[in-house]
Amino acid sequence: MNLNPIALLEKLIAYPSTTPNECGIYTLIQEILTHAYGEFEIITQEKEGVKNIFLYTPHKTREHLCFAGHIDVVPPGEGWISDPFTPTHTDGYLYGRGAQDMKSGVSAFVCAVRDFLARNPKASQDLRLSILLTSDEEGEGTYGTQYMLAELESRGLLPTMAIIAEPTAHQTCGDTIKVGRRGSINGKIKIFGKQGHVAYPQNCINPTELLGARLGELAGVNLDEGNAHFDPSKLVITDIRGGMQVVNVTPNDLSILFNVRNSPQTTKDDVESYVRKVLEGLDFTLELRQSSVGFLTTSALVTMMSACIDSVCGHAPELSTSGGTSDARFFGARGIPVVEVGVPNDTIHAINERVKPQDVQKLYEIFMHFLAQVNA
Known part of the structure; x- marks a missing residue:
């Protein structure tokens, strides 16, 4: 043929x-x-x-x-x-x-x-x-x-x-x-709070507010400077969600999904250490999965x-x-x-x-x- x-x-x-x-x-x-x-x-x-x-x-x-x-x-x-x-x-x-x-x-x-x-x-x-x-x-x-x-x-x-x-x-x-x-690392963060009525914020622990200014230390941050062969490893947030899509109830927890396309200069352990440092003091869980090296x-x-x-x-x-x-x-x-x-x-x-x-x-x-x- x-x-x-x-x-x-x-x-x-x-x-x-x-x-x-x-x-x-x-x-x-x-x-x-x-x-x-x-x-x-x-x-x-x-x-x-x-x-x-x-x-x-x-x-x-x-x-x-x-x-x-x-x-x-x-x-x-x-x-x-x-x-x-x-x-x-x-x-x-x-x-x-x-x-x-x-x-x-x-x-x-x-x-x-x-x-x-x-x-x-x-x-x-x-x-x-x-x-x-x-x-x-x-x-x-x-x-x-x-x-x-x-x-x-x-x-x-x-x-x-x-x-x-x-x-x-x-x-x-x-x-x-x-x-x-580059490698690919997928991550999920779950920040826990306490659901409540918006009219009584003193009775709530709002995980959105807990994240607050710390979001800027996560979203789009470069975890290394890259090198001659690789761009910097960037933490890219792909999804944030919490609550019940109503205006009068604060969320009980907040979930964040992210991905890092990592150069050899940043490892999965490096990503974990960085995220835990940024969120230190909060009640949260972190899941990481290296989908490719x-x-x-x-x-x-x-x-x-x-x-x-x-x-x-x-x-x-x-x-x-x-x-x-x-x-x-x-x-x-x-x-x-x-x-x-x-x-x-x-x-x-x-x-x-x-x-x-x-x-x-x-x-x-x-x-x-x-x-x-x-x-x-």
């Missing part, structure tokens, strides 16, 4: 693979790869509706490059100019849910691995290539990429480097790559990918650690050098998600160039 990256992307968009549905995409990808290069070994997983697949060349080698990504997409919503699961070309763009996030990336690396091995059939004797796909990146991720990596670790199959084709660019493919990600890739992988992008695109990429979390964190947690390279991300998760076909083609060329260099 000799599909080019654009034609494969069109086929992938047509699968309504909202999390955690896989919809048969893995069968298509297996057919594409094994038709061109029949030696792939395959590991599959399925748990709680999540499906993962790992395809790899069988020869054990010193270097093992893994391309990783997800085939699940967020629900499309309403108001599209066309059916979100019918690939549609309009005004120089290809529209469809997953066009940017991230079926474009999957299409680019599947075609690159297929074509590279077809042109270099002996390459797999010196370089193990693999593809890891999950149907649960947009969801909880509990049984997605991290679940498969645990299986690979138990089998001695962890890669030595990884490329995730998340949409990372701002304007055009190759202008930005992610070389790390930050990482930074500084290995030769970054240098090599930057050089490849420069060769293909004519400019070096910006190295970034901004944005939300991704499955790259699971590779980083195991000490596997990982970078994220993809098409622009200006319409991800939006109505009328779209991508320029030339960006998808350029991403394919970047991956082909990288494969040639890493195999040299």
Whole structure:
């Protein structure tokens, strides 16, 4: 099945693979790869509706490059100019849910691995290539990429480097790559008071008043100064609520939800110490959960990918650690050098998600160039 990256992307968009549905995409990808290069070994997983697949060349080698990504997409919503699961070309763009996030990336690396091995059939004797796909990146991720990596670790199959084709660019493919990600810490504070009638404030303990001026020491505060790679860790309050939505009763308690996208300079323990210091003397509880741990890739992988992008695109990429979390964190947690390279991300998760076909083609060329260099 000799599909080019654009034609494969069109086929992938047509699968309504909202999390955690896989919809048969893995069968298509297996057919594409094994038709061109029949030696792939395959590991599959399925748990709680999540499906993962790992395809790899069988020869054990010193270097093992893994391309990783997800085939699940967020629900499309309403108001599209066309059916979100019918690939549609309009005004120089290809529209469809997953066009940017991230079926474009999957299409680019599947075609690159297929074509590279077809042109270099002996390459797999010196370089193990693999593809890891999950149907649960947009969801909880509990049984997605991290679940498969645990299986690979138990089998001695962890890669030595990884490329995730998340949409990372701002304007055009190759202008930005992610070389790390901040961690994410979710928090909940509950301040306790005493409910009462507003006409008798002396009989009440109003938790809103207890918070009072201390709110300024929580909302939007930087917990560190950041560094050359990371922005400051900022405490961002996302929700404050208390009371019964009436005007004559003071609240009995007040709940605050917040998130910290933390650089390596600030830990979960640092956040706890800071919040407890600000709220010292109040009756409150604090719950913290580290949903992802930050990482930074500084290995030769970054240098090599930057050089490849420069060769293909004519400019070096910006190295970034901004944005939300991704499955790259699971590779980083195991000490596997990982970078994220993809098409622009200006319409991800939006109505009328779209991508320029030339960006998808350029991403394919970047991956082909990288494969040639890493195999040299």
